[in-house]
Amino acid sequence: MNVQVEVISKEIIKPSSPTPNPLRHYKLSFLDQLTPSSYTSLVFFYEFDGETQPAINEVSKHLKKSLAKVLTLFYPLAGRVKIDDHFVDCNDEGIAYLEAQVTNCRLCDFLNNPLPDELNKFIPFAQDEHIANEIALGVQLNMFEGGFAIGLCTSHKLADFLCMLMFTKTWAAIARDEVEIQRPQFVSATLFPPKGITGYNWGAGIAAKKVTKRFVFDASTIEDLRAKYTGLQNNEKQPSPVEALSAFMWRRFVGATKDDHADENKLHSLIHSVDLRPLIDPPLSPYSFGNIYGNSLTAPFLSSGDDDDGDQESSYGMVRRVREAISKIDKDFVKRLQHGDEQLSLIGRLAPSASKGEVVTSYHSSLCQFPLYDNDFGWGRPIWVSLPPLPVKDIIVFLDTKEPGGVEAYVSLAKEVMTKFESDTFLRRRVGTGRVGSASSCLIHQPVRFNQVVTFHTRNRASVIKKPTRTKLMKLGSGSICSVCF
Template identity: 65%
Template sequence: MNVEVEIISKEIIKPSSPTPKHLRRHQFSFLDQINPPIYTSLVLFYEFNGKIPPTITEISKHLKKSLSEILTLFYPLAGRLRVENHFVDCNDKGIPYLEGLVKPNCQLCDFLNDPVPDDLQKFVPFEPHDHNEFPLGVQLNMFECGGFAIGLSVSHKLADGLSMLMLTKTWAAISRGEYDNLEAKIEHPEFVSATLFPPKEMTRYYSHAGITKNKVTKRFVFDASAIEDLRVKYTGLENNEKRPSRVETLSAFIWRRFVEATKGDPDQNIDDKNKLHMVIQTVNLRPRIDPPLPQNSFGNICHFFMISSSGDDDYDDEDEESCHGMVRRVREEISKIDKDYVKRLQQGDEHFKFMNRLSQSSIRSGGKVVTSYFSSLCRFPLYDMDFGWGRPAWVGIQPLPLNNLIVFVDTKETGGIEAYVTLADQHVMAKFESDFFLQRRVHKGQFDTAVSSLACQPAQFNQVVKFHSQDQSSVIRKPIQIKPLKLGSRL
């Protein structure tokens, strides 16, 4: 369906308390430096469950109050990026906050029946490749039925995916009023990445490499039973003592389907037998540092491992779904990312060795390399993001401007996974999505959410369209009061 969002309001939200002078400069870490200048974005869709939906004025007033409070804790996000100089000026100038109407006559349930990944761009304030000086932006989107979506964009120069989710989780907790025991319930961010991974002189490093607008993204849903069936199969093929995880299993399966889709590509004059496939997968370093970092450590605290394959050693041609070798090798590479690896990475040597191995592999193959990237946000409680109106009906991840990228997130239904697959080539995507073995594993039903029939009923005209002409009293059954944070709590 054709979805458009009309922006009706723009303003700047500033922190509720000023940032102390000794925190005015937030230094990039080495891992921040090597990340591309793009935005990662999250969109949370909410339905209303009552007779009278809250208006955009009521929702917005509530969100802006808590957003101002959260910017006091996450103070670098309210500043201005100085990417060329590798730091953030924490000047409290604030973040863009946009309000929009979803048109034309788009109901929340209609959108969620068949969400298109590229449409998520309309629900967030920044395009992923259009990086600017703002570390963060927020956009509130109102559907005609009274449902709404909260979209936020965070600079990848400051935060990895887990940091973006931690920010959202903390904002939601403050928004719904968890103040009975503030220190115990609200996770305060720890800005330690520049201390652990000091910045380096990188005059020849080009972090923009790989950013593109020319891509196509599709979303594939795998339910728990399909993933479990593959896990059993891969365990049997490799005689593994330990069963592969859901992400290990689906990574291997999708990689095999991607390899098959790139065979015989008419746009590439490459013999498939001489083609080298590179698999690059992100790893969260927080639990692998000695001592382990808490999950509320904010920044880019992840790295990559790489696997090269010609295919013959990693799957069986007689079994179109076999990837037993890839599952084993992924596990072997992850085991190498230990405290000693992190120490080498802190010195800067390990990353440049990684880049050198990537370059040498390309040279040895005569440039006939196809690289795919895998990343996962699974096992994070995405559907616990309650801002005061209940849990989200769906959480969407905006596609990143990077080719051959596969991102995994949990479904709302326990055990399932949504795979966002972004490819550079329309022809390859057409082959990939029509692949018989992929199709028989992909969930075929309607989008599985708890969206009620109320989400398909239009709200009264004056409740949605006239939200700037009146300030009605809150319809939240239990009014949520947002108490100011003590400045000392973030020092």
């Protein structure tokens, strides 16, 4: 489906309170410096229940008011990024806020078969757009018939995905008038001081020519894979859901990159992004702001090698390799990283072989076990949380489904590789339906626009518009593997 989204209005939202002068100069950390100059994004979809519905202009007014309040806490996001000078001018110039109307489909129709590339229409900036305008945050409210979607873009120079979730969770809590609000902690530049870096390509890895597709695995499929890999060796610890899926998908990727005359000397490596907050001594709060991650490198191996006991579907050898690599991201790794040598050394080892095509490096990261579905702005929790395509190829990002135990995998590959990847026999028999949501949003028959106040009549009685409700939500958590960087 070619979704048509019409932007109705654009404005700038500024913090409700000015940022104190001593906080005007926000330094980027060493890890921020190494992060690509692009945007990371999420889209939260909310379904109306078919009986009551707020007027969309009231939804927008409520979101903007709470957004101005949360920006006083996350004040660097309301400033302007000075990439070349490695700091943010926290001048309260504000963030971009767009209102848009989906003109040709209902929410339930879109959720029947959501295509990742269509998600880019629900966010305010192109993710591969260089931040020439220096704006650190953008929000787009999209109105469907049957619900709405909130799309966010955050400068990856300032924040990883965990920070984005931290921001949305705090924003939602303020929108619900919660009393206890967790405040962000700006400690990254202290822990990882900026360094003078020369000869580093800020746009490395950015790729426009790629295809992104979404693959869904239900809980029973994942448990079957975990059991399969555990049974290959006695006394072996069962892999986590992400470890099992990561190895399974990597095996499929390696197979898809082979041409008809496979190069026996082609090497493959895998990078996982790992959250460092729980590994720092003492552990950091999940509300620590910045790019606080480390990259684990699964050592290159020959694509023709088979360490899986002849089972073409099995990926036990890859599970073992991934686990060993991630286990090396520990407190000692963090100490080396704080001196700056560890990350630069990794880049130095990968760059020459990657540029020559000798090593095919893929990237896996995960938002599993993070509270994606806890973002209730007062009208209920999201029916679906999605990831617009990242501006890189050879990357897989894992997200929890709303149903317990399931996982969505967003895969970005070159077109010719994707054709082989998605036709893999073992992948096809394990992938489930891509539909999300329910049919309740189809009860609404007329498009709802920003200037229209709507009430719904059930059982011959007009339903009143509900006010935002308070809800008690889970704390922000973290996992061993997280999508903090690509």
